[in-house]
Amino acid sequence: SRTNGLAAVSFHPATMEITERFAAIGTQFKVEYPGKATVGTACDTIHPPVVRLKNGEVIKVESRKQARDLERRIDEILFLGDMLVTYGEFLENGKKLLPSAYVEEWWEKELAEELEEQGVKLGKDFSERDPSPKEAFKISEKLGVPLHPKWTYHWNETSVERFKALYRSVQDDLSGEKTKKALEDILVQHKAEGAEIKVRKEDLKVLNRLLGNTDRKPELENRDEIPKFIEEASGIEVRDQAPHYLGSRMGRPEKAEKRTIKGDPQLLFPCGKKEGGRMRNLTATYNNKLHDEKGKVKERILHNRCTKCNEYTYFSYCIDCDAPANPIWFCKECDNEHNEEVEECEKCGNQRIERYKYTEIDTRKLIDNAMENLGMRNLPELLKSVRGMSGKHKHVEPIEKGLLREKHGLYVNKDGTVRYDASDIPMTHFKPSEINVPVEKLRELGYNKDINGESLENEDQILALKPQDIVIPKNDKTIPASEYFISVANFVDDLLEQFYNMEPYYNIEKKEDLVGSLVIGLAPHTSGGTVGRIIGFTEAKGIYAHPYWHAGKRRNADGDEDAILLL
Numbered sequence: 001s002r003t004n005g006l007a008a009v010s011f012h013p014a015t016m017e018i019t020e021r022f023a024a025i026g027t028q029f030k031v032e033y034p035g036k037a038t039v040g041t042a043c044d045t046i047h048p049p050v051v052r053l054k055n056g057e058v059i060k061v062e063s064r065k066q067a068r069d070l071e072r073r074i075d076e077i078l079f080l081g082d083m084l085v086t087y088g089e090f091l092e093n094g095k096k097l098l099p100s101a102y103v104e105e106w107w108e109k110e111l112a113e114e115l116e117e118q119g120v121k122l123g124k125d126f127s128e129r130d131p132s133p134k135e136a137f138k139i140s141e142k143l144g145v146p147l148h149p150k151w152t153y154h155w156n157e158t159s160v161e162r163f164k165a166l167y168r169s170v171q172d173d174l175s176g177e178k179t180k181k182a183l184e185d186i187l188v189q190h191k192a193e194g195a196e197i198k199v200r201k202e203d204l205k206v207l208n209r210l211l212g213n214t215d216r217k218p219e220l221e222n223r224d225e226i227p228k229f230i231e232e233a234s235g236i237e238v239r240d241q242a243p244h245y246l247g248s249r250m251g252r253p254e255k256a257e258k259r260t261i262k263g264d265p266q267l268l269f270p271c272g273k274k275e276g277g278r279m280r281n282l283t284a285t286y287n288n289k290l291h292d293e294k295g296k297v298k299e300r301i302l303h304n305r306c307t308k309c310n311e312y313t314y315f316s317y318c319i320d321c322d323a324p325a326n327p328i329w330f331c332k333e334c335d336n337e338h339n340e341e342v343e344e345c346e347k348c349g350n351q352r353i354e355r356y357k358y359t360e361i362d363t364r365k366l367i368d369n370a371m372e373n374l375g376m377r378n379l380p381e382l383l384k385s386v387r388g389m390s391g392k393h394k395h396v397e398p399i400e401k402g403l404l405r406e407k408h409g410l411y412v413n414k415d416g417t418v419r420y421d422a423s424d425i426p427m428t429h430f431k432p433s434e435i436n437v438p439v440e441k442l443r444e445l446g447y448n449k450d451i452n453g454e455s456l457e458n459e460d461q462i463l464a465l466k467p468q469d470i471v472i473p474k475n476d477k478t479i480p481a482s483e484y485f486i487s488v489a490n491f492v493d494d495l496l497e498q499f500y501n502m503e504p505y506y507n508i509e510k511k512e513d514l515v516g517s518l519v520i521g522l523a524p525h526t527s528g529g530t531v532g533r534i535i536g537f538t539e540a541k542g543i544y545a546h547p548y549w550h551a552g553k554r555r556n557a558d559g560d561e562d563a564i565l566l567l
């Protein structure tokens with residue numbers, strides 16, 4: 001798998017589909033072992049799920065598409081499929097390493113060892129394809145290696161009684177309820193036509209070779225003796241396909257969403273407890289008649305003083321003369337004003353000095369001024385802001401920022417940033433086709449060679465992900481990161497042009513233009529961000545990035561979610 005480790009484990013994509021998409025890429029699972037929590041990623045080279053259909057047929061579900069096609073006809077999921085856990089998870093959690101199922105990788109290692117020891121050449125390469133039953137048996141007979149995993153069933157998952165029925169049945173006509181149950185238990189694909197059971201030709205060869213020896217009587221006490229019996233009867237060793245089962249449940253669903261804070265503000269500016277109404281709507285304050293004059297808000301707000309006209313302003317500049325403003329402090333007791341943060345008021349001796357003052361804010365004037373600056377003619381019906389500014393040194397934002405965020409459908413975080421939250425998913429390698437970016441573009445970003453050192457020519461070559469590159473979500477049901485960041489870029493460009501009178505910076509129209517843009521990845525409760533570069537898009541609800549990048553944010557992939565900010 002190219003997408004696990006750092007606490008993430010992989011499931012077969014068909015497993016995700018067969019659970020009615022309950023499990024998806026990025027879903028957090030609570031697991032029994034070896035860690036406590038994990039996020040699921042996809043790996044299609046592990047054992048897929050096996051299901052029984054309503055008509056009795058048993059099928060290995062090899063792909064998402066097949067799973068979807070079968071969905072309505074499934075009677076029971078007999079096996080959910082393998083879970084791929086990296087060695088590092090056991091090490092990191094200080095847990096005893098559990099034996100793996102007997103998988104292709106083990107078989108290849110044992111085969112290579114035997115070939116070397118016995119000085120034999122195989123003449124065939126099974127690294128890309130599985131051997132046929134005939135080939136598999138020949139290899140086991142000649143070299144004494146266990147039977148290839150593809151043809152090794154979950155032998156000790158059935159009862160002794162059912163196994164005996166199967167054993168007799170293989171030597172006869174393969175029929176009967178117990179035989180069918182045994183085949184379901186050991187996960188052999190088959191169809192049931194009346195009493196008759198039809199298994200695939202290849203599986204029949206395997207069953208006949210392993211159980212076709214009529215000389216022996218299965219004198220078995222418990223199911224764990226079944227593999228040994230098979231080995232004695234057939235001379236072929238069958239290894240355990242499922243030495244351990246792990247229980248898991250969903251922790252929380254995968255996430256990829258714009259970040260909003262309480263009240264969904266788009267601007268950090270007080271709209272008052274009453275004036276802005278239930279919706280905390282700054283627009284509602286524009287015509288409110290709660291005070292002597294229309295369009296006023298009475299609220300505590302931070303004050304500065306203009307260096308030119310010497311009037312109060314709430315911003316770091318004066319909206320009348322465009323000059324910078326200096327911070328001022330007030331005595332909470334006598335309102336005495338100070339030019340610096342003093343220990344105590346020289347007038348009354350009070351030590352409660354603060355930047356705020358309760359005042360009547362002329363929001364009507366401020367809004368008119370901001371609209372004029374932006375050349376905006378209609379005030380949006382809803383411009384969500386905050387009731388009051390609380391906390392130490394809470395600065396208010398120019399109204400223009402809120403108007404432009406509203407225009408672009410953006411929300412503000414309490415520190416004035418616009419963020420997007422998504423589940424952390426690790427990725428070490430990728431194919432250009434998986435991240436929806438053309439090969440030419442990737443070459444521009446420095447991806448010139450694939451993992452084999454071949455020059456990058458087609459979109460199915462595998463590339464090693466650079467540690468600071470990230471892949472963000474697109475085409476989501478909520479606003480995808482790609483769309484949200486296009487809006488952020490447009491917002492910043494509008495702000496530069498219309499508010500700061502500068503040249504636009506991003507000039508982004510479509511998501512492809514975002515490729516190469518830098519972001520900051522930021523975990524909650526940390527202050528150091530990690531720079532990342534957007535290189536592509538997937539439909540997964542989560543951000544794929546190198547394990548180093550997630551680790552750089554002081555996070556792993558056990559269901560954590562972090563924010564990204566366009567830089």
Ligand SMILES: [Zn+2]
Pocket residue numbers: 306307308309310311318319320321322323
């Ligand atoms: Zn001024």
Ligand SMILES: [Zn+2]
Pocket residue numbers: 331332333334335336345346347348349350
């Ligand atoms: Zn005072």
